[in-house]
Structures are given as C-alpha cells and as structure tokens.
Amino acid sequence: MKPMVLRGGRVIDPSSGRDDVADLIIRDGRIEGIGRNQGVPDGAELHDVTGLVVAPGLIDVHTHLREPGQEDRETIATGTAAAAAGGFTAVCAMPNTDPTIDNQSAVGFVVKQAVAAGAARVYPIAAVTLGQKGEQLAEFGELVGAGAVAVSDDGHPVASGQMMRTALEYARAFGIPVADHCEEPTLAAGGVMHEGVVSTRLGLKGIPAVAEEIMVARDILLARHTGGHVHLCHMSTRGSVELIRRAKEAGMAVTAEACPHHFSLTHEACAGYDTNAKMNPPLREPEDVEALRGGLKDGTIDVIATDHAPHHYDAKEREFDDAPMGIVGLETALGLSITRLVDGGYLTLPELLDRMSTIPARIFHLPGGTLAAGHPADVVVIDPGARWTVDVARFRSKSRNTPFAGWDLAGRVIRTIVGGRTVFSRT
Amino acid sequence: MTEPLGKDLLGLEPLSAEQIRLILDTAEPFKEVSERAIKKVPTLRGKTIVNLFFESSTRTRISFEFAEKRLSADTVNVAAVGSSVSKGETLVDTARNLEAMRIDMVVIRHGASGAARFLAERIQSNVINAGDGTHEHPTQGLLDLLTIRDKLGHVRGRKVCICGDILHSRVARSNIWGLLKLGAEVAVCGPYSLLPRGIEDLGVTIFRRIEEAIEWADVLNVLRLQLERMNAGFIPSLREYYRVFGVTQERLERAPRELVILHPGPMNRGVEIDSRVADGPHSVILHQVTNGVAVRMAVLYLLTGGRPEQAEAAKRGREGGE
Numbered sequence: 001m002k003p004m005v006l007r008g009g010r011v012i013d014p015s016s017g018r019d020d021v022a023d024l025i026i027r028d029g030r031i032e033g034i035g036r037n038q039g040v041p042d043g044a045e046l047h048d049v050t051g052l053v054v055a056p057g058l059i060d061v062h063t064h065l066r067e068p069g070q071e072d073r074e075t076i077a078t079g080t081a082a083a084a085a086g087g088f089t090a091v092c093a094m095p096n097t098d099p100t101i102d103n104q105s106a107v108g109f110v111v112k113q114a115v116a117a118g119a120a121r122v123y124p125i126a127a128v129t130l131g132q133k134g135e136q137l138a139e140f141g142e143l144v145g146a147g148a149v150a151v152s153d154d155g156h157p158v159a160s161g162q163m164m165r166t167a168l169e170y171a172r173a174f175g176i177p178v179a180d181h182c183e184e185p186t187l188a189a190g191g192v193m194h195e196g197v198v199s200t201r202l203g204l205k206g207i208p209a210v211a212e213e214i215m216v217a218r219d220i221l222l223a224r225h226t227g228g229h230v231h232l233c234h235m236s237t238r239g240s241v242e243l244i245r246r247a248k249e250a251g252m253a254v255t256a257e258a259c260p261h262h263f264s265l266t267h268e269a270c271a272g273y274d275t276n277a278k279m280n281p282p283l284r285e286p287e288d289v290e291a292l293r294g295g296l297k298d299g300t301i302d303v304i305a306t307d308h309a310p311h312h313y314d315a316k317e318r319e320f321d322d323a324p325m326g327i328v329g330l331e332t333a334l335g336l337s338i339t340r341l342v343d344g345g346y347l348t349l350p351e352l353l354d355r356m357s358t359i360p361a362r363i364f365h366l367p368g369g370t371l372a373a374g375h376p377a378d379v380v381v382i383d384p385g386a387r388w389t390v391d392v393a394r395f396r397s398k399s400r401n402t403p404f405a406g407w408d409l410a411g412r413v414i415r416t417i418v419g420g421r422t423v424f425s426r427t
Numbered sequence: 428m429t430e431p432l433g434k435d436l437l438g439l440e441p442l443s444a445e446q447i448r449l450i451l452d453t454a455e456p457f458k459e460v461s462e463r464a465i466k467k468v469p470t471l472r473g474k475t476i477v478n479l480f481f482e483s484s485t486r487t488r489i490s491f492e493f494a495e496k497r498l499s500a501d502t503v504n505v506a507a508v509g510s511s512v513s514k515g516e517t518l519v520d521t522a523r524n525l526e527a528m529r530i531d532m533v534v535i536r537h538g539a540s541g542a543a544r545f546l547a548e549r550i551q552s553n554v555i556n557a558g559d560g561t562h563e564h565p566t567q568g569l570l571d572l573l574t575i576r577d578k579l580g581h582v583r584g585r586k587v588c589i590c591g592d593i594l595h596s597r598v599a600r601s602n603i604w605g606l607l608k609l610g611a612e613v614a615v616c617g618p619y620s621l622l623p624r625g626i627e628d629l630g631v632t633i634f635r636r637i638e639e640a641i642e643w644a645d646v647l648n649v650l651r652l653q654l655e656r657m658n659a660g661f662i663p664s665l666r667e668y669y670r671v672f673g674v675t676q677e678r679l680e681r682a683p684r685e686l687v688i689l690h691p692g693p694m695n696r697g698v699e700i701d702s703r704v705a706d707g708p709h710s711v712i713l714h715q716v717t718n719g720v721a722v723r724m725a726v727l728y729l730l731t732g733g734r735p736e737q738a739e740a741a742k743r744g745r746e747g748g749e
Binding site for chain 1: 440517518519537539540541542544545559560561562563597600623624625626628629
C-alpha cells in the first residue's frame with residue numbers, strides 16, 4: 001500500500017482538540033503524523049484537500065446490515081459501501097438478523113463477511129438473549145471472544161426487568177454496554193406512529209412518548225443498581241432527554257444516542273401516510289426535536305447514530321399499518337447533522353465530529369475516533385460547505401427507504417479511508 | 428371545467444365548507460329519485476364502478492350500490508373474502524389490475540387507515556372512501572350533516588355531541604371535520620380510555636359524563652360500541668358502559684330541550700343506546716339511512732363531472748354532464 005498525504009486541509013481531531021490547517025501523512029495503514037510542510041514520502045499518493053476538512057472516520061454504533069437472512073434489503077457488502085459513502089469508517093451491526101447473532105459462530109460470520117467486503121469496518125453487536133426472545137441470556141463471554149463489542153435485543157426492548165438486571169450485571173465482566181431499545185411493550189403494542197394530534201387525525205394507532213420514557217427510567221435505575229453500562233438507543237422524546245440529563249447530573253455513567261431523523265422531522269411527516277416516515281421510535285413533536293438538539297449540544301445525548309434500517313420497496317409500498325418500521329440513514333446522516341445541528345447553530349463542526357466519531361469509539365471501546373500517530377488510518381475528508389441533493393438512485397445501500405429524498409443538504413463526504421486505503425471517493 | 432371536488436372523496440378534512448355544502452345541496456334533488464316508482468335516472472349510464480370491500484359492511488355497501496344503480500352505472504362488487512386479496516395480493520397490485528380494466532370509479536372500504544388515499548394516489552379512476560380504518564368515513568359524515576340540516580334547518584351554531592368510542596371511530600372523525608367546517612359547535616363524550624389523544628386540539632370540547640353532554644347538546648350522534656373493545660380492556664363491561672354512558676330515556680327526559688338522536692348503525696341496543704330512544708320520536712336513524720343514498724348519488728354525480736347546477740335536470744332524466 002502506497003503512503004498517502006492529505007495536504008492542506010483543516011484537520012479536526014476531537015480526540016486531541018486539534019483544529020488547524022495541516023498535512024496528514026498515512027503510511028502502512030496508520031497515521032504517521034500531522035504537521036505543516038511535512039516531506040512527502042517516496043511514491044506517496046498526494047491529495048490536495050485545501051478548503052476541505054480532514055477528520056477521524058465516522059463511527060455508527062447502530063446499523064442494521066440485514067445479513068444473514070435478509071439479503072434482499074441489504075448485505076454486509078452493500079451496507080458497508082453505503083457506510084463508506086456516508087463517511088463512516090466503522091459501523092456496529094445490530095443482531096436482529098435471521099438467524100439472530102446470538103452465538104460465536106454467527107458473530108464470526110459477520111466479521112468474515114465484513115473483511116471480505118473490504119469497505120467500512122464492522123463491529124458486531126450480539127443479542128442479549130437467545131433469539132432476542134428475552135428468555136435466556138446469550139453467552140456474552142464467547143460472543144465478545146468472537147468479536148462482539150456490545151449486546152442488544154434491538155428491535156425489541158429487554159422487556160423483563162429481571163433479565164435486564166442480569167444482563168447489566170453479567171456484562172460488567174466483559175466491559176461491554178448493554179444497548180436497550182427502550183419501549184414498554186404493552187404501551188407501545190400495535191402502535192405505528194407517535195401518539196398525538198397527528199395520529200388522531202390520521203386514525204393511526206399511536207406509540208405514546210411515555211412508552212419510551214418508562215423504559216429509560218427503568219434502565220437508568222437498573223444501571224445505578226447494578227453498576228452496569230446501559231446505552232440507550234435512539235432517544236426520541238423530551239422526557240427521555242430530561243431523565244438522562246438528571247441521571248448524568250447525579251454522576252451516572254449511562255450513555256445515549258439520537259438519530260438524525262429524530263432531530264430533523266416531526267410526526268407531521270406521517271401526514272400523507274408516507275411509509276418512509278414510519279419508524280420506531282416514531283417521529284415525535286417539535287418540542288421533542290428541540291430537546292434532542294439541546295441534549296446533543298449539552299452532552300446529555302452522547303452520540304449520533306443512524307439506526308440505518310433498510311427495507312425492500314415492496315415492503316414499504318403498503319398500507320401504513322402494514323409497512324415495516326425504519327429508514328436507511330448511513331448516506332444522509334452527516335449531511336442532516338451538518339445542516340440541522342452545525343448550520344442550525346447547535347454544534348460546532350468539531351463538536352459534531354466528536355459526537356459522530358470520537359465519543360462513539362470511546363463509549364463502545366472501539367479503535368478509531370482519533371488521528372493520533374500510530375493509530376489505524378481511518379479518516380474522512382469532508383466538504384462542509386458543499387450543498388447537494390439527496391438522490392436515492394445513487395445510494396450504495398440496496399434500499400431506498402428514506403423520507404429525505406430530494407432534500408438539499410449541506411456537507412458532503414469527499415473521501416473515506418479505512419486502514420490507509422481509500423474505500424470511497426467522490427471525484 | 429375544473430371538477431368541484433377534485434378526483435376523489437377521501438375524507439371531509441381536506442374539503443372546504445363550500446365543497447361540503449355543494450354535496451349537500453346536490454343531494455337534495457336526488458332524494459326525490461328514490462321516492463319514485465321507477466327509481467332510475469340515466470346520469471351515469473356507461474360508467475363502471477367497482478365496490479371494493481375489504482371489510483364486511485351491509486348498510487354502506489348496499490347504500491352505495493343503490494346509489495350507483497339508481498344513476499344507471501354498471502357496478503361490480505368485490506369482497507375481500509374469496510377474491511385475489513385472500514390469496515395474498517397486495518393493495519397496489521389490486522389497484523393496478525382494476526386500472527387495467529379501465530374502470531371509472533372505485534368505492535373502497537378497508538381496515539387500514541389511509542388505504543383509500545393509497546389507492547387514489549396510484550390509479551386514475553375516481554376513488555370514494557367508504558371507510559378506511561379509524562380514519563374517515565366521509566359519506567357517513569355527509570349524510571349525518573344532511574340529516575341535521577333537514578331536522579334543524581341549518582348546521583351553523585348547532586351543538587352536536589358525538590358520544591362513545593371516539594378512539595376507534597372513523598365516523599367521529601368525519602363528523603368532527605364536517606360539523607366544524609359548517610360552523611357547528613362540536614363536543615365528544617365517552618370514557619377517556621376511548622378518546623384519542625389531542626382530540627381537543629381539533630377544536631372540540633370534551634364532556635366527561637353523558638349527563639353533561641345531554642344538558643348541553645342539540646344533537647347527539649351516538650356511536651356504536653364495538654363489542655371487542657371490552658375484551659381489549661378499554662372498558663370494564665358492557666353493563667357498566669350502559670349504566671354510565673348509555674343514552675337512555677331517563678337521561679333524555681331531563682334534557683332542557685328536545686334532542687335529535689343520530690346513530691350510524693349498526694346499533695347495540697341496550698349498550699350505547701336504549702331501545703326506547705332508538706325507536707322514539709327524537710331518533711332520526713332511519714332518516715339517516717334514506718339520506719345516505721341521496722348523498723352518495725350526489726358524490727357519484729359530482730366526481731364523474733356532473734355540474735351541480737344541472738343536478739335538478741339530471742334527476743329529471745336528461746344527461747347531467749357537459
């Protein structure tokens with residue numbers, strides 16, 4: 001592999017606080033150094049990135065790659081290509097595939113497919129319980145040994161308080177987070193969108209905000225009781241933000257994520273029965289959107305995650321009640337975040353990159369999220385001022401299910417580098 | 428000329444007060460057709476209409492079919508059971524196949540909210556929503572408005588309370604939109620477990636108890652209580668429901684004024700409504716059914732390009748279109 005020099009870019013490294021114009025030098029797949037007027041190594045691939053931002057590659061702690069079992073929606077190859085196109089150098093793959101990723105050979109399969117695909121890195125998240133049924137704890141020790149970085153029954157909550165308690169306790173030995181999809185199942189049963197005036201108008205069954213908040217409160221209390229690390233997935237309500245804020249003020253080590261769609265859209269997006277606005281948790285109210293943005297600003301919400309959830313177009317071309325939940329997100333996450341949070345005045349660009357790269361690496365104990373010398377060269381080059389229109393026909397993902405088709409966004413990925421090798425470039 | 432209603436009738440929420448009045452005014456001349464010995468005018472001769480019923484229905488389906496036949500349309504009834512739908516065909520494929528047969532209009536009843544709109548966005552034929560999930564049932568709302576107008580002269584300023592299971596009722600939603608647009612004061616009354624969240628934001632008042640509603644209202648529209656709601660735990664028992672929320676003779680006798688009682692049917696006598704009320708002098712329940720045919724004739728006529736000012740001529744047997 002040839003050495004690479006990214007010359008003259010604005011280098012932002014949230015892990016060190018660096019933010020200045022410099023050259024980044026990559027050799028043998030690792031960051032060799034950053035500085036001004038560095039010599040160009042012999043035979044190096046030289047890229048002039050003047051006017052662009054050079055940053056640690058983005059890391060998504062919540063991705064559905066659908067393989068094994070749902071390859072009509074996405075494969076590890078197409079999903080990691082989509083990730084690379086979105087500036088992500090690593091994604092954490094959720095285990096709700098078919099079969100479920102709940103044993104070491106299944107974890108090994110995901111790792112093997114990701115290596116073969118050769119795009120973004122994949123860190124498997126394994127199931128909390130066998131088959132995600134909530135009945136029998138999975139073998140965390142073997143799962144971690146095979147490469148799992150966290151456990152989650154995502155798609156479903158860990159409904160039983162006792163099971164969640166046990167999972168948080170048992171996970172402590174391995175230092176992994178238990179990522180919970182917070183939804184009290186009896187309150188959410190049958191719901192297809194946020195419960196509010198829009199669901200009332202449309203005659204659709206609602207999922208009340210309190211269904212999420214009850215589980216957030218429970219998980220916070222169980223984390224305090226057990227000393228385990230609970231990671232709260234895709235927070236969507238102002239009540240959840242407030243519960244987490246109070247927990248953090250009390251010194252608790254809970255972590256939480258928010259998704260771009262939840263801070264970009266409200267339940268009004270469902271008004272035309274658009275199944276691309278159907279997701280779980282559902283799009284909420286303007287006050288919730290505002291609370292999530294505020295939570296990201298003050299650090300209550302630690303990270304931005306995509307909840308990338310590909311679905312075949314046939315499945316979404318249905319009556320709203322019958323369409324599956326979820327949207328793709330890898331290729332729009334950065335643009336939405338820059339447009340809504342940076343241009344919207346909530347975060348600086350370094351703060352955003354912290355929440356999309358450095359903090360995800362830290363809370364999930366992953367490599368990456370840094371441009372420090374000696375670390376693997378997982379790097380993204382961004383044109384933060386570029387404006388572009390979301391064109392689903394150009395998605396690398398196999399699926400097109402997004403409510404953002406045709407949106408004009410700011411901030412575009414120019415190049416994505418994993419281990420010193422360019423896995424995506426826009427020419 | 429532009430169609431006065433657009434291509435479809437999907438709900439009353441998207442309609443203006445003028446459009447609603449237009450339908451009600453157009454229904455007036457059509458009432459008389461059903462009173463004749465020979466109940467047929469040639470207005471929709473040559474038009475083909477499919478009545479696509481994914482949910483069972485007696486009254487609405489028959490009412491539409493009579494309206495179509497009295498306007499001389501060719502009609503086909505499709506019920507979900509025994510059709511390609513029961514073989515797993517998707518709604519979008521059903522729509523495309525109907526389109527390929529070059530039909531003029533589809534009347535759809537479906538269990539999913541938004542299904543009528545889903546169909547309308549995918550075919551060129553006119554679509555009439557005959558009830559979609561818990562969303563809207565616009566022709567029921569229109570016939571209720573026509574009935575109130577018949578009985579009280581006008582809708583504006585009248586106090587109408589919709590009673591019962593608002594949460595699961597498409598009739599309630601169509602009534603709320605239609606009544607509000609025509610200037611009525613609208614309230615709902617039922618157990619809070621059967622009131623949808625944010626209903627007051629639509630501009631309606633909530634009465635906690637049926638006695639308060641009766642004291643306030645000029646009109647009660649008493650909704651059917653689906654018996655399965657009890658099993659789903661929304662109310663403790665039908666007996667309790669009748670005791671607390673039932674529209675009974677005793678309660679009506681204490682009303683400060685004479686009330687008009689509507690019910691969209693089918694009734695659960697002795698659950699939401701006392702038989703003496705249903706069969707009593709204030710009940711306009713059968714008048715609603717009669718008006719249903721006239722309202723549906725008006726909608727069919729207007730959607731197929733009929734000009735409102737020619738409706739009178741159309742019912743006399745001349746061509747109503749351009």
